[in-house]
Amino acid sequence: MPLLPNNKSFSDSSTVEKLLVHQLLWMLLLRVILYTLILGLSGYLQAGKFNVTVLPPHLLFLFILVIYVASISSGLILLKTNTPLRHFGLKQILLDTLFVSILVYYTGSSNSIFSPIYFFPIIAGGLIMPRLGGLIAAGAATLQFAVVLLLEYYQFFPAFLKVPFYENGQDIFATLNLFAVYGLIFFLTAILSSLFAGRLRKTEDALSDSVRDYDRLSLLYKQIFDDISTGIITTDTKNRITSVNNAAEHITGYSSRDLLHEKFHYFFPNVTFSALGSRHSAEIIRKNNEQTRIGYSYARLQYSQVLNNEKEDDTPAHCENCKVITIQDISEIERMEKQMQQTEKLAAIGQMSAGIAHDFRNPLTAISGSAQVLDSELSQMHSTQSQVNSELVAIILRESNRLSNTVSDFLKFARPEHAEKDWFSFRRCLDEVIEVAEMDSEWPTTMQLELLTDDITDIWADQYQIFTILNHLLQNGLAFVPLGQEQIRIIAKEVQINTHKDVIIITVEDNGPGIAQGREEKIFEPFYTRRVDGTGLGLAIVKQMIEEHGGTIEAGKSFLGGAKFIVTLPLPQEL
Known part of the structure; x- marks a missing residue:
């Protein structure tokens, strides 16, 4: 029969209760099996010529029937009700001792062959309730056996039972000796069963701990095995x-x-x-x-x-x-490695190209200066040849300036400058950008320029880079607006995204043909351009400078019909 482990071996009380119910059901089943065997043994003894006392058949069957009914009723009570399990087990142990005492009393008292059955409730009590169960059963068995011996001593037997008057029924010392021997055996059995139960309980505890640790390690291994990314x-x-x-x-x-x-x-x-x-x-x-x-x-x-x-x-x-x-x-890792190698190659090419572009500046400056001097001298001559030469010099000057601007843009992109932020007037910076643009001979006189910047005054940024950003966006719009119907709108406002973040949103839009669908991100890539005289670096430089400020730029469709660029620049947060 399995032992009842202590609380250390199980994680919750429900497991202990289920195990105790299982043990009690086993005890009821063993009771039924034991007394069924007694029924068969009694029938065999009655059929043979043995000098033993057994119950008459009708009383024997009645006794067995009572045990069956008591066991089945106890099992139903155990399964259907919420009776306290330990009290229930104690009652069953006492009931077993009572059944044994009745059987012993009606089968010859001290000479009954069924006296050893007392050990069943004693051992069962010691196993089910290791500390007190066996001792309580031993005490109950000893007291009940004493009552049986007293009834025998005073020769009090039922009328239907034909028993002789035994010698120990007439001798008080023999009766006390028999009581002492059985009582001592009962308690020794209870103590031994308790010790045996304690040993088994410790063994089961150790086994339960080992099983639990093994299950925990197995679960940990399985979890690591299943969750690891490799x-x-x-x-x-x-x-x-x-x-x-x-x-x-x-x-x-x-x-x-x-x-x-x-x-x-x-x-x-x-x-x-x-x-x-x-x-x-x-x-x-x-x-x-x-x-x-x-x-x-x-x-x-x-x-x-x-x-x-x-x-x-x-x-x-x-x-x-x-x-x-x-x-x-590793397919993604290899792709990233190839991309990194390509980036390193482009970086090396960029550094080399930046050095070459820097070396171009001095010859371009000398060419442009010499052409300006030559143009000044030719302008003082009035011959037809001098006019032709003057036009050729003008071409040299124009292309030198364009090449110089290309080199400047390339250097800005290849060697981005760190943003030196400070507070300055956004409207004043914008006015300077427009003033410089209007001084260009290509600035159209029919331009309709709309400025909506009254919502903000100062801005926290690098003034030189903001000037460059606005100039590039303005020149980009100017390159695509229709001739004679030029419209450009610049809007700037301060927006509070949440309670802890304010941003400046600058919108530049025009009435040109707009940006082809699906090209909104590609236009910010280096060397991508739709302009004949463009380098493809203007918007790339704009994006680079805005990201240096921690901002963003997006391209979309304008209500004017053309392109719209939305620049978002964060403002410093108040501490």
């Missing part, structure tokens, strides 16, 4: 897959049901086990026929496995070719 696959001596984790399923696209017990190289044909522990890469075909690259490594898996052979028992053998393989999807 795919893990194990194989046996025949190179068949024995286990896979969730990451391996995700990388390959196959479920564990597809992979388990299959040949490893059926799914990984390009994986070779040449150098132990080193990192390799290979291509695999996922379940959806998509090709991907994995990085993998493997190690020997040292453990003993049971191999079925022709011997009578299964013998453990060493797994020589078992492996554990780790895999990772």
